[in-house]
Amino acid sequence: MRYEEFAKVLENRASNMARNLTKSEETLKRRLDDLGADYKMHFPLGIYILDFVVRGRVVLEVDGASHIGREEYDAKRDKFCREMGLKVVRIPASKVNKFWLKSYVKKPKEVTDERVLKHREKLAAKRVKRASKIVKNSFDWVES
DSSP states (O other): HHHHHHHHHHHHHHHHHHHHHHHHHHHHHHHHHHOOOEEEEEEETTTTTEEEEEETTTTEEEGGGTTTHHHHHHHHHHHHHHTTEEEEEEEGGGTTTTTOOHHHOOOOOOOOOHHHHHHHHHHHHHHHHHHHHHHHHHHHHHOO
16 A cells, blocks of 8 residues: 555544544543643544644644553654654543643744744744654555
8 A cells, every 4th residue: 555545544434533523532532622722633644643733743643442551552653743843741531530731732922933933933944854753764665
């Protein structure tokens, strides 16, 4: 399977997951909406689908029954996310109602310094380039 085909399959799977939320995901989505959070739900990144990405910086993963026995896979995904400059927060499904979200949702102060903005753009470009390289390399063995 070529990368382009895989990316399409991943997008379709993410769309399907977004239409069929677990109760914990529904609760977290509602809480994020109530806080006016800027987030993406079931966001494909590389070869993974992330539950929630808040402000493009924090990954909120709801750990329910589907994560039992997948600790090694989750650790690899977490490492990949950290390499992309994202903070990963795992929330047990039973704790979604009690989890303190405000610290992850609040909007950062507006930055107007041009040097800081240019630096952030360069970092973002490096992350995208690194992610693309990692994903492409993972598919090199498939193509002959």
